[in-house]
Amino acid sequence: MTPVLSAHDLGYSYEGSAPVFRDLTLEIRPGRALAVLGPNGVGKTTLLRLLCGGLRPSHGEIRLRGVPVSYHRAGLTELRTNVQLVLQDPDDQLFAADVRQDVSFGPVNLGLAAAEVHGRVADALSAMEITVLADRPTHLLSFGQRKRVAIAGALALRPAVLVLDEPTAGLDPAGVEALLMTLARLQAEGTTIVASTHDVDLAHRWAQDAAVLAGGVLHTGPAAELLTDESLLAAARLRPAWGPVVGRVLRAHGVLAADAPDPRTPADLLVANGSSPGALS
Ligand SMILES: Nc1ncnc2c1ncn2[C@@H]1O[C@H](COP(=O)(O)OP(=O)(O)OP(=O)(O)O)[C@@H](O)[C@H]1O
Ligand SMILES: [Mg+2]
Incomplete structure (x- = not known):
């Protein structure tokens, strides 16, 4: 299947600086959730900006559904209507007087x-559970609320690929849960999701695919494999996800069946053990 978005031999250098990375290859499959991980300063944000056309590659190319992106106005408009980036800091994104x-x-x-605008805005506000904030001045909102508004702004464009730079940073735990549910629903409706994060557990929980950037090399593969690779994660200054670690111990003690999948949430542990997830509440 043709990737919805891909990077080929991608390299990028900020003006006057050494390359952030060279020769990266990444294929983003339609309808999947991809987590991008790596230490501070390794180039995650740079990679996401390149994928969305916010930066032009110094080397290599980005392809949208197999077609190389052209960096003229029409090509960039085509890329940006299909691929929407939500920046890490909502204050870099919001500018209008009200939500x-x-x-x-x-x-x-x-x-x-x-x-059509009215319908899309109503849907996006509802998806981010901020309908009640619609008439509020953006500068009076909390950080988490501004972050939701920034994501709603991207959703209103109904992109094929939603790219989020550290979307959970600064959200409270209930806000993280709400965001994960929204992302899962968008994915079920066919949107491809790419998000950078430093949270391996979160990545293991919601992403099927992972891309770990370490030392200028991009490692890609199923999240369940990459996020249990201790030496790769150590090179990326990350800890392994808890689910596979706990799953391994419980299988060794016969608590989990040998072929049971790794738990992603506490409720998964109960279900695997024959209990109702309702026992948690
Ligand atoms: N506008 C810029 N001009 C020059 N160098 C930059 C610019 N933006 C980023 N860099 C440099 O490029 C490298 C990659 O930065 P980037 O922001 O992509 O990293 P990151 O992986 O997103 O880090 P973090 O986890 O801290 O968000 C860093 O060395 C950074 O200092
Ligand atoms: Mg970053």
């Missing part, structure tokens, strides 16, 4: 009819 205006900006800019 509704901010979330409307993308659809209005696409030239959509007023009724």
Whole structure:
């Protein structure tokens, strides 16, 4: 199957600086969730900006559904209507006076009819559970609320690929859970999700695929494999996910069946052990 988005021999150097990385190859399969991990300063944000057309590769190319991106206006518009980046800091993204205006900006800019804009904005606000904030001035919102508005702004464009730079950083635990549920729903509806994170447990829980950037090399594969590779994770200054570690111990003690999948949540442990997940509440 043709990847929805891919990078080929990708290299990038900021002006006057040594290359952040060279010759990276990454294939993002449609409908999947991909977690991008790696230590501070390794180039995760740079890679996400390249994937969305916010930066132009110094070397190599980005392809949208197999077609190399052209960096003229039409090519960039095509890329950006398909691939939406949500920046780590919402203050780099929000600029309109109130929430509704901010979330409307993308659809209005696409030239959509007023009724379509209205429907998309209502859906995006509802998906991020911020309908009640629609008329609030953006500068009076909390950090977590601003982050939700930034994500809603991307959702209103109905991208094929939603790219999020550290989306859970700064969210409270309930906010993280709500975001994971929203991402799972978007994925079920067909959106491809790419997100960078330093949280291996979170990545193991929601992503099927992983890309670990360490020392200028991008390692890619199934999340369940990469996120249990202790030497790779140590090179990326990360800890292994708890689920596979706990799963290994419980299998060794016969508590989990030999072929049971690794737990991703406490509820999974109960289910694997024949109990109802309701026992947690
Ligand atoms: N605008 C810029 N100009 C010059 N160098 C930059 C610029 N932005 C980032 N860099 C450098 O590029 C490298 C990669 O930065 P990047 O922000 O992509 O890392 P990251 O993996 O996202 O890190 P973090 O986990 O801290 O967010 C770093 O060495 C950084 O200092
Ligand atoms: Mg970053």
